[in-house]
Amino acid sequence: MECFKTLTSGIIPLARDDVDTDQIIPARYLKVTDKAGLADGLFSSWRYLSDGSPNPEFILNNHEVQGAQVLLAGDNFGCGSSREHAPWALAGWGIRAVISTSFADIFRNNALKNGLLPIVVDADTQRRLFAMTGESPTVQVTIDLASQTLTLPDGSQVSFPIDAFNKTCLLEGLDSLQYLLHHAPEIEAYERTRGWAL
Amino acid sequence: MSKTLFEKIWDRHVVLQEPGSPAILYIDLHLVHEVTSPQAFEGLRQRGLPVRRPGQTFATMDHSTPTNTLELPLMDNMARRQLQQLQANCKQFGIRLLDLDNPQRGIVHVIGPELGLTQPGLTIVCGDSHTSTHGAFGALAFGIGTSEVEHVLATQCLLQDRPKTYLVSFSGRLSPGVTAKDMILALIGRIGIGGGTGHVFEYSGDAVEALNMEERMTLCNMSIEGGARAGMIAPDDTTFEYLAGRAYAPQGAAWESALTNWRSLPSDPDAVYDRQVDIDVSRLEPMVTYGTNPSMSIPISQRIPDPAIESDAVRRGSLERALSYMDLQPGSPLQGHPVDVVFIGSCTNSRLSDLRQAANLLRGRVVADNVRLLVVPGSESIRRQAEAEGLDRVFKEANGEWRFAGCSMCIAMNGDQLQPGQYAVSTSNRNFEGRQGQGGRTFLASPLTAAASAITGRITDPRTLL
Ligand code: SF4
Numbered sequence: 001m002e003c004f005k006t007l008t009s010g011i012i013p014l015a016r017d018d019v020d021t022d023q024i025i026p027a028r029y030l031k032v033t034d035k036a037g038l039a040d041g042l043f044s045s046w047r048y049l050s051d052g053s054p055n056p057e058f059i060l061n062n063h064e065v066q067g068a069q070v071l072l073a074g075d076n077f078g079c080g081s082s083r084e085h086a087p088w089a090l091a092g093w094g095i096r097a098v099i100s101t102s103f104a105d106i107f108r109n110n111a112l113k114n115g116l117l118p119i120v121v122d123a124d125t126q127r128r129l130f131a132m133t134g135e136s137p138t139v140q141v142t143i144d145l146a147s148q149t150l151t152l153p154d155g156s157q158v159s160f161p162i163d164a165f166n167k168t169c170l171l172e173g174l175d176s177l178q179y180l181l182h183h184a185p186e187i188e189a190y191e192r193t194r195g196w197a198l
Numbered sequence: 199m200s201k202t203l204f205e206k207i208w209d210r211h212v213v214l215q216e217p218g219s220p221a222i223l224y225i226d227l228h229l230v231h232e233v234t235s236p237q238a239f240e241g242l243r244q245r246g247l248p249v250r251r252p253g254q255t256f257a258t259m260d261h262s263t264p265t266n267t268l269e270l271p272l273m274d275n276m277a278r279r280q281l282q283q284l285q286a287n288c289k290q291f292g293i294r295l296l297d298l299d300n301p302q303r304g305i306v307h308v309i310g311p312e313l314g315l316t317q318p319g320l321t322i323v324c325g326d327s328h329t330s331t332h333g334a335f336g337a338l339a340f341g342i343g344t345s346e347v348e349h350v351l352a353t354q355c356l357l358q359d360r361p362k363t364y365l366v367s368f369s370g371r372l373s374p375g376v377t378a379k380d381m382i383l384a385l386i387g388r389i390g391i392g393g394g395t396g397h398v399f400e401y402s403g404d405a406v407e408a409l410n411m412e413e414r415m416t417l418c419n420m421s422i423e424g425g426a427r428a429g430m431i432a433p434d435d436t437t438f439e440y441l442a443g444r445a446y447a448p449q450g451a452a453w454e455s456a457l458t459n460w461r462s463l464p465s466d467p468d469a470v471y472d473r474q475v476d477i478d479v480s481r482l483e484p485m486v487t488y489g490t491n492p493s494m495s496i497p498i499s500q501r502i503p504d505p506a507i508e509s510d511a512v513r514r515g516s517l518e519r520a521l522s523y524m525d526l527q528p529g530s531p532l533q534g535h536p537v538d539v540v541f542i543g544s545c546t547n548s549r550l551s552d553l554r555q556a557a558n559l560l561r562g563r564v565v566a567d568n569v570r571l572l573v574v575p576g577s578e579s580i581r582r583q584a585e586a587e588g589l590d591r592v593f594k595e596a597n598g599e600w601r602f603a604g605c606s607m608c609i610a611m612n613g614d615q616l617q618p619g620q621y622a623v624s625t626s627n628r629n630f631e632g633r634q635g636q637g638g639r640t641f642l643a644s645p646l647t648a649a650a651s652a653i654t655g656r657i658t659d660p661r662t663l664l
Contacts, residue, residue, distance in 0.1 A: 076392035110343035
């Protein structure tokens with residue numbers, strides 16, 4: 001996994017609550033057997049018009065946000081299906097962090113395993129960020145994972161929560177499967193205490 | 199100390215809990231399907247790892263399989279490649295697969311219980327959010343992503359933070375025409391689709407005890423639509439009766455000792471939950487969704503809410519966008535709204551009792567002109583049982599389509615899909631934009647409401663036709 005230390009980036013404001021993973025990547029893109037190419041389908045029903053051309057109204061097609069790596073969303077981002085294709089598509093497009101007031105549990109787990117940082121802020125910070133991007137679409141935020149701080153475009157700082165385990169994995173680019181494999185002896189000992197087998 | 203059902207199962211499955219790290223949780227049963235597993239198997243190959251417990255892993259094909267034929271060569275290339283990939287992966291790693299032509303194949307959350315794989319007290323995962331369905335048996339069952347599928351294949355374990363507990367207490371008696379589907383839609387409408395985030399639901403109360411296993415599965419199925427990864431119901435005699443004699447359920451002496459174990463699982467009387475909600479079902483009506491997520495629902499006799507009463511701007515915007523996508527007017531009734539398609543199927547409502555309920559309404563009637571009725575059983579076993587009872591004939595004589603088992607129009611990956619602008623009453627679990635086909639519009643409802651609406655061609659209260 002790619003490590004995540006600091007990031008200074010423009011912001012893509014997506015002022016919608018409850019963005020579900022069916023919107024992030026519709027099911028018709030899920031017939032793939034690898035992780036490549038999913039960025040083309042990112043938000044595709046909103047991003048393209050019915051004739052396949054880019055929808056000029058949708059934020060991802062705005063030239064001012066090209067190259068931005070931080071998505072600012074409404075509440076409860078990533079609800080619905082467990083498809084990991086959602087963080088694969090976001091990361092494939094270039095998104096490295098998503099800011100919301102809350103994330104659906106499975107999406108959060110999936111994102112963290114792909115070096116995509118879910119940043120939880122309070123409703124007031126979320127509102128201020130939307131206001132700042134509304135005033136000037138090219139404003140930037142800075143994320144410092146080690147100190148868990150998010151620096152807003154006006155220079156003010158807020159801290160965001162992340163558990164110690166995932167923080168270490170992200171900072172050092174560690175894969176959490178290694179941790180499980182490392183504990184194979186404990187898993188074996190546990191299995192010996194159990195009679196269950198199908 | 200007193201414990202809840204969830205806590206008992208969780209505690210028994212923690213392999214290791216190091217400070218500052220998530221728990222290593224042991225997984226008893228891992229269910230696999232074609233869409234969320236290819237990249238996980240590829241990961242194993244890249245690392246040179248075997249599947250740790252192939253005997254505790256079970257695969258089926260359901261999401262992208264055709265329902266009008268069981269012939270592979272007729273399907274689209276990508277779907278075919280995905281199914282062939284699953285066949286190859288199961289062969290290479292020694293995993294049992296219910297292949298396309300297997301008489302027991304079906305939707306992963308339908309066949310687990312049917313085969314008796316799903317049992318009380320187990321930890322069950324699948325790369326699919328509706329794994330919550332299996333919680334109906336008093337198992338801890340939840341959906342995972344593909345990286346986690348790889349973790350479980352490689353180690354039979356997952357890294358998990360311990361969720362909080364949420365008691366959902368349903369009391370009272372359902373009136374005729376009102377079902378478990380209406381109960382769960384009412385709950386999600388009450389707490390919102392993020393309401394259960396970070397929690398595991400435990401459904402309890404006399405209204406839950408009165409449900410049969412198929413209804414309990416409908417309830418637990420949509421726990422994820424309330425934001426909870428899992429929903430559980432304490433196992434009782436209804437559970438044990440359902441399981442007795444099933445293919446993978448314990449037999450003989452093993453059955454007796456399993457029963458003793460299972461009877462120890464229900465929450466202790468003074469167990470404490472982090473949150474609680476109480477719902478009286480006795481005045482519940484059939485519920486229908488009007489919006490683009492499952493919390494946007496109303497009792498069928500009521501009117502669509504007006505976004506103007508929402509004070510929060512983003513909330514109001516979401517509601518306005520939902521109504522504009524659905525092309526519905528605030529303040530208008532849902533009842534009587536024309537529908538183009540009625541879909542009876544999905545892991546929420548495709549079991550025998552669902553099909554019987556729909557067939558009872560449809561018997562001797564035909565669906566309205568211009569309405570397409572699609573009935574898709576949850577498994578091939580259900581299809582055969584339904585045919586033995588003559589239910590297929592009822593659907594066909596009503597001018598409905600009777601299909602092979604699969605996810606079908608719940609996720610619209612296999613060609614069964616809505617056309618842009620079409621309205622569907624669907625017994626599935628998600629009314630997200632485009633879920634049933636790009637531009638399609640979904641009203642979620644019970645099989646009874648779906649069947650009633652098919653007959654009249656309009657959203658119809660099934661109680662008027664009972
Ligand atoms: S029926 Fe629908 S919700 Fe259930 S597993 Fe299939 S796609 Fe998922």
